Amino acid sequence: MIKSLDPRIAREQISEDNTIEPLTPMDNWETYEVFHQKKRGDQHMHVGIVHAPNPEMAMIFGMDQYGRRGITANIWVVKTSNVFCTEYEDQDMFATIPEKQYREAGGYKVMDKINKYKKANGTMVVRKEA
Amino acid sequence: MNTEAIKELLYKMADDLLIIGHRNSEWTGLGPILEEDIAFSSMAQDKIGQSLALFQLLHALGEQEPDTVAFMRNAKQFHNAHFLELPNGDYDFSLMRHFLFDTADQLRFEMLAHSSYEPLAKVARKIKGELKYHVFHGNTFITKLGAATEESHARMQSALNEAWNYALGMFEEGPFEKELNEAGTFEGEEVLKKRWQEAISPILIKATLIIPHQNTWEPKLGGRKGYHTEHLQPLVEEMSEVFRVDPSAEW
Numbered sequence: 483m484i485k486s487l488d489p490r491i492a493r494e495q496i497s498e499d500n501t502i503e504p505l506t507p508m509d510n511w512e513t514y515e516v517f518h519q520k521k522r523g524d525q526h527m528h529v530g531i532v533h534a535p536n537p538e539m540a541m542i543f544g545m546d547q548y549g550r551r552g553i554t555a556n557i558w559v560v561k562t563s564n565v566f567c568t569e570y571e572d573q574d575m576f577a578t579i580p581e582k583q584y585r586e587a588g589g590y591k592v593m594d595k596i597n598k599y600k601k602a603n604g605t606m607v608v609r610k611e612a
Numbered sequence: 613m614n615t616e617a618i619k620e621l622l623y624k625m626a627d628d629l630l631i632i633g634h635r636n637s638e639w640t641g642l643g644p645i646l647e648e649d650i651a652f653s654s655m656a657q658d659k660i661g662q663s664l665a666l667f668q669l670l671h672a673l674g675e676q677e678p679d680t681v682a683f684m685r686n687a688k689q690f691h692n693a694h695f696l697e698l699p700n701g702d703y704d705f706s707l708m709r710h711f712l713f714d715t716a717d718q719l720r721f722e723m724l725a726h727s728s729y730e731p732l733a734k735v736a737r738k739i740k741g742e743l744k745y746h747v748f749h750g751n752t753f754i755t756k757l758g759a760a761t762e763e764s765h766a767r768m769q770s771a772l773n774e775a776w777n778y779a780l781g782m783f784e785e786g787p788f789e790k791e792l793n794e795a796g797t798f799e800g801e802e803v804l805k806k807r808w809q810e811a812i813s814p815i816l817i818k819a820t821l822i823i824p825h826q827n828t829w830e831p832k833l834g835g836r837k838g839y840h841t842e843h844l845q846p847l848v849e850e851m852s853e854v855f856r857v858d859p860s861a862e863w
Binding site: 489490511532533534535536538539541542543545546547550551 | 638642645646647648650651654655745748749752753756850
């Protein structure tokens with residue numbers, strides 16, 4: 483028998499020659515991507531994945547792993563196979579040159595501050611996506 | 613305010629939560645898959661926290677420190693229902709117990725959110741969200757596994773059969789039902805049991821699981837009065853082993 487200081491393991495009376503069956507690919511559930519929104523109106527941020535056999539259970543796991551451990555307004559789960567992505571070898575398509583800085587969306591970084599100021603001064607709040 | 617009646621109510625609730633919290637935590641590291649291991653463990657932790665909140669109310673009513681009450685009693689001094697002290701068994705039984713107990717627990721705290729005993733009403737309102745997640749988790753597992761495959765259905769049905777009479781034992785009436793009801797503290801176990809049956813029935817129907825026939829019902833009673841199965845004492849010893857090494861240690 484496997485000896486363990488953990489009484490839960492000791493109770494199981496697992497024999498020493500207990501063979502461990504390796505997993506086959508179908509033993510694992512598929513993955514869902516989890517998106518977390520901290521406060522209402524914020525963008526949802528990708529935070530990780532969970533394994534689940536269906537969207538409902540992905541939601542349960544996503545809520546616990548990424549939602550119940552901090553400030554959360556909302557959680558999305560999306561089946562990983564439903565996410566379409568670019569190839570890294572095509573990364574050059576995103577290449578830009580220093581002269582084109584005017585095209586970068588840097589101004590959005592201060593939008594939180596602007597909205598806070600406007601709110602404090604009673605002006606209308608600009609939506610982040612605007 | 614009838615302090616003895618309130619203490620009786622608080623003790624049985626706190627002990628239910630402490631014991632099921634400990635039992636469920638026994639799955640930590642041994643759960644069926646990583647995600648569920650984490651979710652089930654974090655709910656077990658919630659339950660220990662909820663029991664602490666109730667032990668603190670008891671302390672305010674003159675009982676000993678929460679840690680002392682939790683770890684220095686023996687099985688005969690516990691007021692939990694037998695259902696919560698049973699060994700975990702396979703995951704099907706643990707899930708079924710989680711579903712049946714947590715639904716009752718949520719409804720109990722819902723009733724207590726309007727209690728005339730304000731400290732308890734305050735706790736009930738504070739943990740509302742936690743309990744909602746626990747029940748959501750239980751409902752999802754039961755409906756999915758109940759109606760998934762022939763094997764999962766058979767296992768969930770047999771877990772329900774095994775759990776049923778113990779679950780009924782959760783609603784064992786205490787000596788102060790009338791006082792608590794008249795004082796507006798708690799409407800009573802009978803009312804709770806009725807609401808619980810109404811709440812679990814639609815979920816079990818969705819899961820294609822059948823509640824055992826009424827003429828087989830035989831609630832497992834005695835837990836509230838300190839009579840327990842042989843499983844509680846070893847649990848209490850294991851749970852308090854480290855604390856008892858040095859009860860005065862600062863953690």
